[in-house]
Amino acid sequence: MRILLLGGTVFLGRALAADALQRGYDVTTFNRGRSGPDLPRVTAIRGDRTSDEDLEVLAARGPWDAVIDTSGMTTPLVEASTRALARSVGRYILISTVNVYTGWPTDPLDDDSPVREYTPVGPPGESGADEYGRLKAGAELAVTTTYASRATLLRPGVILGPHENVGRLPWWLNRVQDGGRILAPGRPDWPIQPIDVRDVARFALDAAERDLAGSYNLTAPIGSSTIGELLGLCQEVTGVKGELEWVADAFLREQGVPEWVGLPLWRDYPGTWHVDAARARGAGLVCRPLAATVADTWEWVRGGIALEGERFAELGISRQREEQILAAWDARRGGD
Numbered sequence: 001m002r003i004l005l006l007g008g009t010v011f012l013g014r015a016l017a018a019d020a021l022q023r024g025y026d027v028t029t030f031n032r033g034r035s036g037p038d039l040p041r042v043t044a045i046r047g048d049r050t051s052d053e054d055l056e057v058l059a060a061r062g063p064w065d066a067v068i069d070t071s072g073m074t075t076p077l078v079e080a081s082t083r084a085l086a087r088s089v090g091r092y093i094l095i096s097t098v099n100v101y102t103g104w105p106t107d108p109l110d111d112d113s114p115v116r117e118y119t120p121v122g123p124p125g126e127s128g129a130d131e132y133g134r135l136k137a138g139a140e141l142a143v144t145t146t147y148a149s150r151a152t153l154l155r156p157g158v159i160l161g162p163h164e165n166v167g168r169l170p171w172w173l174n175r176v177q178d179g180g181r182i183l184a185p186g187r188p189d190w191p192i193q194p195i196d197v198r199d200v201a202r203f204a205l206d207a208a209e210r211d212l213a214g215s216y217n218l219t220a221p222i223g224s225s226t227i228g229e230l231l232g233l234c235q236e237v238t239g240v241k242g243e244l245e246w247v248a249d250a251f252l253r254e255q256g257v258p259e260w261v262g263l264p265l266w267r268d269y270p271g272t273w274h275v276d277a278a279r280a281r282g283a284g285l286v287c288r289p290l291a292a293t294v295a296d297t298w299e300w301v302r303g304g305i306a307l308e309g310e311r312f313a314e315l316g317i318s319r320q321r322e323e324q325i326l327a328a329w330d331a332r333r334g335g336d
């Protein structure tokens with residue numbers, strides 16, 4: 001198989017490159033060479049996908065059986081690459097997101113839930129997450145318009161694992177390792193369903209190999225793990241027990257802790273962790289246990305990674321803020 005990765009050096013792209021090389025594929029990556037080195041043994045083509053000229057140079061280096069687009073974050077960017085590569089790739093696999101659904105993150109979702117309508121300009125006051133969903137919905141449209149049955153849309157929920165650039169699991173691992181009294185969000189039995197980056201990569205490459213068309217949610221099974229299990233695994237791998245203090249959702253909101261980012265993965269809508277991925281599972285998606293994801297991510301984090309990307313910066317609350325909230329929680333309970 002000849003595979004082109006638009007990206008390939010950070011998180012999912014990197015996992016795709018590693019898996020594809022292991023399968024013996026001929027792997028080409030296309031990126032600017034800014035975010036990190038390519039894996040050895042890929043054919044790395046330097047270029048910027050915002051440049052039509054660079055895309056033309058890339059297209060001339062084909063053909064490929066499939067392209068997997070991890071870096072298509074806006075509609076115009078994906079429109080440009082779908083046009084440029086139309087005659088150079090057999091299948092266009094877009095890494096989209098569950099944010100394309102109108103019901104995300106409040107409602108339970110399945111593979112056929114309604115998708116946002118793409119408009120080039122969003123409504124006034126649109127949140128970053130809604131903008132992301134709108135632009136990815138437009139990206140999906142660009143891919144299906146050009147590639148029809150040669151289009152594959154993969155919609156992962158939260159992805160965790162080694163090299164995670166958002167920093168959600170690294171943040172919790174570091175927090176637990178610091179020990180002491182740890183502000184744990186909500187209640188321990190709150191279900192979560194993150195998917196390991198390597199399972200997303202495997203499904204995407206299988207889709208390329210088996211010429212799978214259509215759209216697929218990619219999440220671990222609903223209810224397959226809980227936030228309590230996740231934090232317990234963090235305690236286990238770091239060897240630091242600390243003291244988990246479960247603080248009620250309503251109290252956290254009252255304290256102004258921003259959902260999703262303030263305490264990573266914390267959000268108690270009924271839909272956020274209720275995404276059904278039946279179509280992918282029927283097509284062979286297998287999800288490894290969360291314990292493997294946490295252990296392997298810890299191996300990577302403890303190797304001394306630089307937690308300094310822009311995504312890391314927006315995550316988490318400070319230790320000082322955590323102590324204030326815990327003190328307020330104690331006072332509230334003392335007064336009950």
Ligand SMILES: NC(=O)c1ccc[n+]([C@@H]2O[C@H](COP(=O)([O-])OP(=O)(O)OC[C@H]3O[C@@H](n4cnc5c(N)ncnc54)[C@H](OP(=O)(O)O)[C@@H]3O)[C@@H](O)[C@H]2O)c1
Nearest residue numbers: 007008009010011012013031032033034035049070071159
């Ligand atoms: N993390 C999650 O929980 C989650 C959930 C759902 C969906 N997703 C989706 O999963 C994907 C994650 O991808 P990733 O960041 O892990 O992929 P990646 O392929 O590992 O990293 C992004 C790549 O894009 C390249 N790139 C960025 N801008 C470029 C440009 N203008 N021209 C050429 N190359 C460019 C970067 O290299 P250079 O900077 O060197 O160019 C880098 O190689 C995204 O599409 C995201 O929407 C993520």
